[in-house]
Amino acid sequence: MRKKLAIVAVIAVIMVSAAGAITVANMPDAQGNVQRYEISNMSCFYDSMIAQSTVSSLDADGEKEIAYDDGSAEQGFSIDLFDVGHAVLFTPPTKLWTLKRVRVYGLCNVNLSNVIFALEIWDNDSNLLYKLTDYSIAYFNTTSEWTEIDIPDINMTDDFYVCIFERGSIYVGADTGNPKMRSYVVIRDPKGMVSEEGFNWMIRAVGA
Ligand SMILES: [Ca+2]
Numbered sequence: 001m002r003k004k005l006a007i008v009a010v011i012a013v014i015m016v017s018a019a020g021a022i023t024v025a026n027m028p029d030a031q032g033n034v035q036r037y038e039i040s041n042m043s044c045f046y047d048s049m050i051a052q053s054t055v056s057s058l059d060a061d062g063e064k065e066i067a068y069d070d071g072s073a074e075q076g077f078s079i080d081l082f083d084v085g086h087a088v089l090f091t092p093p094t095k096l097w098t099l100k101r102v103r104v105y106g107l108c109n110v111n112l113s114n115v116i117f118a119l120e121i122w123d124n125d126s127n128l129l130y131k132l133t134d135y136s137i138a139y140f141n142t143t144s145e146w147t148e149i150d151i152p153d154i155n156m157t158d159d160f161y162v163c164i165f166e167r168g169s170i171y172v173g174a175d176t177g178n179p180k181m182r183s184y185v186v187i188r189d190p191k192g193m194v195s196e197e198g199f200n201w202m203i204r205a206v207g208a
Contacts, residue, residue: 063100063208066090068180069200073105073144073173079185080168087122087163087186087193088203092156098207099154102162105173105202107144113137115169119149122161126191129154136169144173148206161186161193162203173202 068088079085102119114135121130130151140147154160163186164172176199183201184193 061208063206064093065103066093066205066207068182069105069173069175069202069204070177071202072175072177073202074176075174075199076106076144076171077174078109078166078168078171082167083165083188085118085163085165085186085188086172086201086203087161087184088201088205089159089161089182089184089193090205091159092207095157097156099156099160099205100151100208101206102149102151103204103206104140104147104149104164104170105144106140106147106170108136108140108142109169109171110142112167112169113142115167117167117169118163118165119151120163120165121151121154122163122186124159124161126161126193129160136166140170144171153207156207160205162205164203174199175202176200 077086099121102121114137116133117136117139119132120128123129132149132151139149161184164170165186165188166172178200179196179198180200181195181197183196183199185196186193
């Protein structure tokens with residue numbers, strides 16, 4: 001018990017001291033005008049305690065997990081903006097594939113735990129396929145771990161995005177080893193994706 005309390009305290013200190021800012025790219029809007037998105041209220045944590053691989057063995061129903069991260073978070077970021085979030089582009093392993101669950105590595109920001117987050121599944125043309133909203137604390141723990149979010153089955157025939165809009169309430173893990181160019185900062189209005197070239201969001205898709 002004493003050891004567990006000590007670990008929680010260390011995480012809290014690191015989160016507060018590592019607040020930072022990040023600027024994402026220029027994006028053309030629908031009229032072709034270049035817009036600049038500066039995410040000044042993006043904060044991060046450094047999670048030096050996570051090193052082990054966390055790929056889970058899946059059951060015998062033929063389920064597969066699509067992962068573009070290595071299972072260890074070197075950093076994590078929270079975006080305190082309403083319509084800006086984290087997204088990963090997934091390619092189904094087979095032509096007909098059913099998305100069943102989403103897994104996110106991260107932790108709930110204890111100061112904003114009653115904020116509503118949104119999980120959105122977008123198709124390859126940024127059309128909304130599914131949306132789930134709930135209090136962040138209802139799904140995410142206050143220490144970093146994998147959170148599994150069950151969703152209704154969605155049949156996929158093409159690439160799709162998993163988007164998390166957390167409004168400052170969740171630090172999403174970022175794996176900096178071998179970026180797979182699958183991670184984006186997603187903007188809802190106007191819809192857009194800004195590629196993240198330095199890390200992989202730790203967001204995974206499970207299906208069959
Ligand atoms: Ca890593």
